[in-house]
Amino acid sequence: MNNNLFETVKLGNLELQNRVVMPPMTRSRTIEGDVPSDVNAKYYSERASAGLIIAEATQISLQGQGYSLTPGIYTDEQVKGWKIVTDAVHAKGGKIFLQLWHVGRVSNHHVNGMQPVAPSAISAKDTNVYVMKNGEAKFLATETPRELSVEEIHEIVKDYVSAAKNAIKAGFDGVEIHGGNGYLIDQFLRSNSNKRTDEYGGNISNRVRFVLEVTKAVVAAVGADKTGVRLAPFITAKDMGDPEILSAITLAAKGLNDIGTVYLHLSEADFDDAPEIPDSFRIDLRKAFRNTIIATGRYNLKRAQYMLATDWVDMIGFGRLYIANPDLVERFKNDGPYNKLRAEGWFGGNEIGFNDYPSL
Numbered sequence: 001m002n003n004n005l006f007e008t009v010k011l012g013n014l015e016l017q018n019r020v021v022m023p024p025m026t027r028s029r030t031i032e033g034d035v036p037s038d039v040n041a042k043y044y045s046e047r048a049s050a051g052l053i054i055a056e057a058t059q060i061s062l063q064g065q066g067y068s069l070t071p072g073i074y075t076d077e078q079v080k081g082w083k084i085v086t087d088a089v090h091a092k093g094g095k096i097f098l099q100l101w102h103v104g105r106v107s108n109h110h111v112n113g114m115q116p117v118a119p120s121a122i123s124a125k126d127t128n129v130y131v132m133k134n135g136e137a138k139f140l141a142t143e144t145p146r147e148l149s150v151e152e153i154h155e156i157v158k159d160y161v162s163a164a165k166n167a168i169k170a171g172f173d174g175v176e177i178h179g180g181n182g183y184l185i186d187q188f189l190r191s192n193s194n195k196r197t198d199e200y201g202g203n204i205s206n207r208v209r210f211v212l213e214v215t216k217a218v219v220a221a222v223g224a225d226k227t228g229v230r231l232a233p234f235i236t237a238k239d240m241g242d243p244e245i246l247s248a249i250t251l252a253a254k255g256l257n258d259i260g261t262v263y264l265h266l267s268e269a270d271f272d273d274a275p276e277i278p279d280s281f282r283i284d285l286r287k288a289f290r291n292t293i294i295a296t297g298r299y300n301l302k303r304a305q306y307m308l309a310t311d312w313v314d315m316i317g318f319g320r321l322y323i324a325n326p327d328l329v330e331r332f333k334n335d336g337p338y339n340k341l342r343a344e345g346w347f348g349g350n351e352i353g354f355n356d357y358p359s360l
């Protein structure tokens with residue numbers, strides 16, 4: 001079995017330099033209009049030796065935004081800003097996808113002037129969003145969303161499609177549909193946040209309908225080879241505990257496999273809320289989904305190599321290690337030394353904690 005972390009690997013039509021993934025990480029450093037710029041190009045291009053970079057969650061519409069300063073991909077300026085980033089990454093031989101994001105209920109009207117929307121009018125308990133008002137950063141509780149009509153759900157599917165087309169226009173090698181971490185698609189998947197009685201709720205096959213419709217539409221627009229999906233079977237943050245989630249995710253994985261989705265990216269931890277993942281789930285998932293599986297969540301070099309040897313996953317993402325180590329691949333090859341992640345500058349701010357971690 002050829003599953004060395006450092007060897008080239010095919011992803012659809014792309015040949016990747018290695019099996020190391022930089023997973024999507026919100027860094028909240030855009031300029032006016034939620035537009036990325038040179039600082040984002042520097043940050044991503046310094047990490048271009050990853051086999052695949054998945055750029056941070058990016059709202060597909062103003063309605064899909066839940067935090068201040070996160071980038072969008074629905075205006076011409078945003079497309080132009082992202083083009084600076086993709087050009088810089090490609091110039092260094094890297095490959096980069098964009099994560100497409102609709103937050104659903106994880107928002108507050110102070111972010112975008114709108115009441116949040118969701119499958120059902122149920123708020124996420126103990127969940128806050130980051131809001132920047134008049135130069136001041138605050139965390140505000142999420143607001144009770146209003147329930148989406150079926151017509152609005154169809155409109156959101158179209159928003160994903162135009163965002164995906166814009167991402168390709170901006171030079172991305174593909175898109176990742178964000179179906180995890182408690183945001184809109186995840187809210188449809190789970191019985192606690194989805195109490196709908198129409199074709200989008202009520203049983204597991206109805207709850208997976210939305211993610212499959214979005215993915216089918218995006219695949220039709222930009223191609224299956226350019227469409228990945230992220231799902232989060234084990235997270236419970238943002239009030240997402242759900243007894244039926246594993247069956248829903250396995251069913252979704254089968255559907256995504258049938259659509260030809262190029263990869264399934266498991267979000268195994270949204271920070272440190274990470275339980276042990278049973279081998280039985282990984283084996284079931286491998287049976288359900290035959291293309292590339294990426295796993296991210298608290299991996300280090302040793303755990304990554306162990307997991308690749310099982311053949312249950314094909315590529316491994318390293319989040320916080322990538323914040324602190326732009327040249328993570330080179331450092332892995334020597335097994336260190338690693339820069340220590342500092343507490344400052346994860347979300348928002350200037351170059352500190354963003355573009356000031358040194359390479360070897």
Ligand SMILES: Cc1cc2nc3c(=O)[nH]c(=O)nc-3n(C[C@H](O)[C@H](O)[C@H](O)COP(=O)(O)O)c2cc1C
Pocket residue numbers: 023024025026027056057099178180181230267268269270271296297298299317318319320321346347
């Ligand atoms: C600062 C920060 C921002 C994140 N933003 C996103 C995001 O935009 N989209 C997403 O799917 N996950 C996001 N995550 C989760 C990461 O992709 C990853 O799953 C998590 O950090 C666990 O991996 P790690 O233990 O290797 O850091 C974020 C994590 C961090 C630390």
